[in-house]
Amino acid sequence: MKNIARIIKLARPLYRLTFILSVLIVIGALMQLVAPVLSKFIVDEIVVQIQTGEGRLQTLYILIAASFTISLISTAITSITNRLGDHFAGRLQKFLTETFYAKILALPQSYFDSELSGRIINQLSRGILTIKGFANTSTNFILPTLLQSVLTVGILAYFSPPIAFFVFLLFPIYLYISNISARKWGKEEVKKNKLEDLGRGRIQEVISNMKLVKSANMQLNEYKYIQDNQGSINQIYAKQSGTFHRYDFVRNLSLIIIVLIVNLLVFNDAFNSVLSVGDMVLIIQLVINAQMPLFAMSFILTQLQTAESGSKEFFEILSLKESESFINKDDKFVKIDRPSIEFKNVSFTYDQSDIETLHDVNFAIKPGEKVALVGHSGAGKSTVINLLLRFYEPSKGKILINNTDYTSFSVQDIRNNISLVFQENELFSSTVRHNVMYGHPNATEEEVISALKKANAYEFVQNLAGGLDAEIGEKGIKLSGGQKQRLQIARAILADSPILILDEATSSLDSKSEQLVQEAMERLMREKLVIIIAHRFSTIQNVDKIIVIDKGRIADSGSPQDLADKQGIYSELLQYQLEGNKKLLKNFEIF
The missing domain is CATH 1.20.1560.10 (ABC transporter type 1, transmembrane domain)
Structure with a gap:
């Protein structure tokens, strides 16, 4: 008993x-x-x-x-x-x-x-x-x-x-x-x-x-x-x-x-x-x-x-062990100015697995630098992001933010300094307003509208019955794929965090919308540390650095031009895209 x-x-x-x-x-x-x-x-x-x-x-x-x-x-x-x-x-x-x-x-x-x-x-x-x-x-x-x-x-x-x-x-x-x-x-x-x-x-x-x-x-x-x-x-x-x-x-x-x-x-x-x-x-x-x-x-x-x-x-x-505490937390959090990120000898193994997903990973991202992660499906790119967001803790090694072990920051502080647009549309069965303001409940209506405009979403929101207060259904089922993605982008724009993670942020947009959102993203990414995860060469061609991950290890890194000149994974990806070989391109996924 x-x-x-x-x-x-x-x-x-x-x-x-x-x-x-x-x-x-x-x-x-x-x-x-x-x-x-x-x-x-x-x-x-x-x-x-x-x-x-x-x-x-x-x-x-x-x-x-x-x-x-x-x-x-x-x-x-x-x-x-x-x-x-x-x-x-x-x-x-x-x-x-x-x-x-x-x-x-x-x-x-x-x-x-x-x-x-x-x-x-x-x-x-x-x-x-x-x-x-x-x-x-x-x-x-x-x-x-x-x-x-x-x-x-x-x-x-x-x-x-x-x-x-x-x-x-x-x-x-x-x-x-x-x-x-x-x-x-x-x-x-x-x-x-x-x-x-x-x-x-x-x-x-x-x-x-x-x-x-x-x-x-x-x-x-x-x-x-x-x-x-x-x-x-x-x-x-x-x-x-x-x-x-x-x-x-x-x-x-x-x-x-x-x-x-x-x-x-x-x-x-x-x-x-x-x-x-x-x-x-x-x-x-x-x-x-x-x-x-x-x-x-x-x-x-x-x-x-x-x-x-x-x-x-x-x-x-x-009786399960908690990974974080949120009860009795106040609304104040540490704002990280001009953050830098460094992975030092990071290894990670998922629970109930004997195989390392990441092994001795080392890389650094400078303040304001824009970096893309590239690699085969299952290479470990999603694990890098999950560790950065502290969904998991490294099995070995350290992750530093501004040269400080990121465990010195609370989980809430780290996540409050990161905006993320998921590859899969993460929306609630609620209103447009609630979904855009999620995580930032004190935002004004003007700020919400501004974010929607920058994400090229305000026009379709105006046409919804109820506008900002329109119900979008479970997981946004009443919206098209592009509309759901743009609401996520608007949420990230509203957050205006110093660290921005974009997981194929323009994948569901038509050509015209993509161009408008790309322009908005260029403005949004200024003065921010950005990690871009994308399938399209057009999305990553202007980044400062590309990090190639293969089988849980850093296979290569450098500027897009430097990696394009090498005979490596990135040059293969680039070649497949240029040749329009979509079948082979499917082997390359980010996140």
Whole structure:
């Protein structure tokens, strides 16, 4: 029950509210035991009145009034408890979601490289539901069940020890049977959770890549995958249900037998005048009331196993090591003036890999210098950028910014000094305004419009229904490829960071738009350190230096003209472009 202990520890900020709820629930449970006792005295008074005519009506009225008052108080407590319970559930969900999301945002990029986003979301949802379920069970059932069980057996022992013994016997029987049932349920729950994560992850992937699925005519295959996935889940459900109901039958059988014995004892004692009619009514009510804790016991143990297995991945994520912290950060950051970048003997190996992606990489970029990275696909160019952005840390060597180890800067400071236009369009399902201002929420509308104009995007934005506030759909699906790319360029222009990384920033533009954006980029790149990643010779012909990366090593570097004169990778790329050999050119990728 390691995860149960984690749940209790995690809910520490809500201990005070939990305590108040528990006290109210305990009071409510006590009220439920007072009612049968009052019923006993009421029945006895009525019997005396019927048999002898000497009943005390005043006492009877007082008892009835007390019973009414207890019921009224119990109803009020239940209402207050339910309201506090709803408040508790809301606060708990808020706390759990914020805690999980903060952890996700602080995890290293390597975690997201190996996890399905749909699976992560499913783990969040299941974790919150199971933890809330356990919290509800703890406050509403565990304490009242224990209290009612002890007091019920105690009251019964006062009137009839044999009856109390048989009622008490039910609890260990129920506990033993329910524990076996719950453990078997929990084992199957772990298997079911894994299948659900795979299914949700696959659905999310398919929805994100629906054009590919449809164009490849893979709808039937994807449908069959989920069909098989859900079939396996349903088999586990059926197995869990069969296990539960088999053990439930044994529980109920033991209950029927013992209740029969208890009833025989009660009627025998009443017949022999050992018990009064009121005593008999009280005992029968207590026996009936005792069944509720028994039923609750089965529910509690099942909930404990569900919470244990359902929160497993939730807590596994919370226990992962964070790569960065962003909570309680102020808006101030270090502005790096005229930055220089140097990689010194940098090597890097991805997690769970024995092969170095980069090996002993050395290069330097001066302030204001414009550099292009060139190389075959998989050469290590993307890794260079990922290390610079501190998505990962070098396995060996150092990265310097202005001759200072870049670990001396916070992750936020480094990224605030870098603008990046991704090769893939990274846009949110939101408005044009939100996407352009992303990372710079305090920008004015005039600044946003200026950035859009420089990116040759303002004209098409004006034509959208809603203009700056037009919704562009998930990943900008309502826009063309060129329009999406230009919004990213506008975002980079608005940021005006001293370091600029351009990953084929003009790849999706037509000739006219490309010319306008190239002019804007020339203005933008002035006085900045620029790393250009491009497939087109026209994009990199005016850079100060080209760095050629091959198999994780620096193969060559120099000016475009110097490298063109050498018989190397860059000269091959240049030759292929000049000859228009597009087939061979595909072997050369940047990023």
